[in-house]
Amino acid sequence: MAQTKNPYYSGPVTDHFDGVRFFNPDGIEPGGFRDVLKWQFGSGRQRVPWPKTVESPFAPAKPEARISGEGLRVTMVGHASMLIQVTGLNILTDPVWSERVSPFSFIGPRRVIAPGIAFADLPPIDIVLVSHNHYDHLDLSTLKRLQQAHRPRFATPLGNDTIIRRAVPDADIVTMDWGHRLEIADGVSIDAEPCHHWSARGAGDRRMALWAAFVLSTPAGKIYHIGDTGFHDGINYRAAREKHGGFRLAILPFGAYEPRWFMKGQHQDPKEAVEGMQLCNAAHAVGHHFGTFQLTDEAIDDPLVRLKAALIVAGVAPERFRALQAGEVLDVPLE
Template identity: 75%
Template sequence: MPTGQRRNPYYQGPVSDHFDGTYFFNPDGIEPLGFRDLMRWQFGGGRDRWPRLVPSPYVRAKPDARVDGEALRVTMVGHATMLVQVAGLNILTDPVWSDRASPFAFAGPKRVVAPGIAFDDLPPIDLVLVSHNHYDHLDITTLKRLQERHRPHVVTPLGNDTIIRRAVPTIQVTALDWGERIPFAGIRIDAEPAHHWSARGTGDRRMALWAAFVLSTPAGKIYHVGDTGFHGGVNYKAAQQKHGAFRLAVLPFGAYEPRWFMKGQHQNPQEAVMGMQLANAAYVAGHHFATFQLTDEAIDAPVKALKAAMADHSVSPERFRPLRAGEVFDVPVA
């Protein structure tokens, strides 16, 4: 990558194999397509119409205060937001309780299903993982509410800490580069590569890092991926080689059409199942579908395609769970 000329407003640090001094990038990967391709997609037709509101088949969950021992429980809030309860800790992934995944309250992708846990019913939140800064994953309004109510520790990739601290100055946040780790309350958190990109606006593309996380806990290892393109399975293979088997992987499998535009940033259901196998994950909590319409496919298309992919790869349905809002998944001991 050539050295960038612009000043990065979020992060200044040494050049690396995924940072050129200004911009982060996916080594040997696919860069996000530009404005002309965006307009080609947006005005090219082919987008399926979603319902305005969809009831979840599950009632809103009211989680227990804690789980411990060998228990590992995942409760779906919606999209990439899940409550993970393990080793006496309550962990939120990419928390979004806002009605829109957008910088605006009046425009942008609108939630079609209510959060599976009411915000006021959350147990005490200890840890928040923010995988990158797209609005469907980093929601400042929700982070402010969490800070006021729970004062959690936030872990996020490089540069996103600046965005969060500017909006929520009192929040406790740790930024990690790929390959870095921290201990936290009896577990270990590793930041690992994902194939994605970042932007909050039109002038900050790829100026904050994106990542996956591995949680090493007394109840087993958890691999959380907020967003990723498949990238030939490179990152899944590397995670397995470094960390061994996972009791649980939290994997996206929606928002993938049209493939010519989305391939580099969002894996499809076939790729998600292959990723599960490459990472050697015993179980998967599937996410990133049926909450905000970000792409072209029908609201029910990801789950249908996932069922076909599991059959193609001889994965039993109970192992890869496409979680709906309010659904609770008690992960078996691997």
């Protein structure tokens, strides 16, 4: 029997890599094919359809070229795609401007709301953070466009560089393992940190590329960005606080969580996102991963309803955890 090979990455065994596949230490493995069938075709499924199109209450943003000093500005594009402007740098997270998040152009989750920034209106992009290789986070079509228009530096966890380079051969890519640091400029760095998730581009490459959260350390404060994560008993949030002390801003997923029996290990819900904000000692949070592509069963507005309730229960002022709509801009307070 042929030994399984990893097409993306080859490296030493670690506490989260067994020589072929990455894994979450003491974590939950993603559901298998039978679980997918149970979810999709089980008699108890309660999928709430989304509208085909939604209008954002905000017009598409036209960002300034740069934000300097103590300013920290976040503009929502949609789903996990955001523009972070800080210390004169323009940073995109998991950029997706495509109509679908799928290996196919004609089928798969389709965008219901237009991007909050028209691609042509982007300011000069310096850094692109790609947290993992699921299609709603690693969109090769968009990465090609960014390379052609901006030639940014791409930072991504181990193995994802192989996927990106096949489509963008001349890209400047920095690959990062958990615990690795990338120095950007004086006083500016990026750390790759653990999150509880998984990866796959198809049926035969599950967990063969790493997933990660990112910590941006800047003179204007620290930013904790998570593309996707299960709550995992708050282990990674506590570790981030212990290592980094706290954050001016945490950018946290809080959507795509139903049904819980299937999604719990990979997508936290609003209550867990609020608890995560508190555990990592974030002064402010921006929520994402909602209202753009229907990936799971909950209604399009369910994350917002549950977030509001979770904030009340936790005693967190609603202005401290913002769920930005496409095109909405937030200047993050200093305190």
